Amino acid sequence: MAKLTDLLAFSGAVGDMVGCKGPHGFYIRSRPRKSHKEPTARQLEVRARLALVMGFLKPLKAVIHLGFSATNTTRTKMSAMNAAASHVLNHAIAGEYPDLQIEPEEVRLSRGMLQGLADVGIGMLGTSVDVTWSTEPPQFIGYPDDRVTIVVYHPAEKTVMVGKVSRDAGAVSVDVSDEPTGSELLVYACVSDRDRKEFSNSQFLGRITYE
Template identity: 45%
Template structure:
C-alpha cells in the first residue's frame, strides 16, 4: 500500500486501483480480486455462523445499540452491533457445520457493570407479559431511576417488542396481544442508567409460548 501526496489524492476506483483517505492521508491499494479457489470447510463454517448470528440479532438492534455502546455515548451503533455479534459468535453458537444453532440462554443483548435484577416472577395475563423483581437500590450500581428494558423476542415473526419501567417500580409489562397464538417468545431483560452511560449484563429469563 502506498501513500499519495495530496496533489494526486483521489477516492474511489481507477482501473485496478482503489483510492481512499485514511487517518494520515490518502492511500492507494489494489482492487481485491475474487479467488478462483473454492472456499474451504472452515470458511464455509465461518460464513454460516455469521449468517445465523446476524439473522438472530437483527430484531434486537434497538436494544443492542444502547446495551453494547461504550460509556457516555462515545461510540457508534455499528460498533455496538459489532461487539454484540462478536459475543454471540464466540459464546452462543453450538453444533457442527452445517448444523449450527444459537443457544438463547447464552446470548447477550446488553453488557456492563450495572447491577442486574433479582427476578421474582413472570407471567402472561390478559395479553400482557408481566415481569416482577425485587427493587433493590444502592448508591453504586443500582439506582431507583434506572430503566428496565423487557424484551419479548418472537422468533416465529422475527420481531422483538420492548417494554420499559424504572428499577424502583418492581414490575414491567409488555403488550403481547399482537403476537400470534403458538408463537415462541424468548424473554430478556437488561437495565440501563437513565442517561444510558452504563448497562447491566442482559438476563435470559426463559421461553414462553404465546
C-alpha cells in the same frame, strides 16, 4: 466514484486501490477481487455461523446499538453490532456444522457494569408478558431511577416487543397480542442509568409460550 480529499488522500475506488478514512486516519487498501475458487469446508462453516448470528441479531439491532454503544470507543451502530455478534459467535452457538443453533441464554444485548435485576419472575397474563423484580436498592452499581428495558423477542417471526420503566417500578407488562398463538418468545432485560450512558450486562429471563 473516488473523491480527492487532499493531494495524497482520496476516498472511494481508483483503479485497483480503495481509499478509506478510518478512526486512526486515512489509509489505502487493494480493491477486493472476487475469487473463482470453490469455498473450502471451513469457509462454508464460517459463513454459516455468521449468517446464523446476524439473522438472529438483526431484528434486535436498535436494542444492541444502545446496549453496546456505551462500551465502544467509536460509538457507532456497526461497532455495537460487531461487538454483540462477536460475543454470540464465541459463546452462544451450539451444535456441529451444519446443524448449528443459537443458545439464547448466552446472547448478550447490552454490556456494562451496572447491576442487573434481582429476584426476577416472568409469566403470561392474557396477551401480555409480565415481568417482576425486586425493588430493593442495588448493593453495588445501580440506582432506583435506572431505566429497565424488557425485550420480548420472537425469533421465528423476527419481531421484537419492548417495555420500559424505572428500576423502582418493580414490574412491567409487554403486549404480545400481535404474535401467533403457540409462539415461543424469548425474554431479556437490560438496565441502563437514566442518561443511558452506563448499562448492565443483559439478562436472559427465560422462554415463554403465548397460548
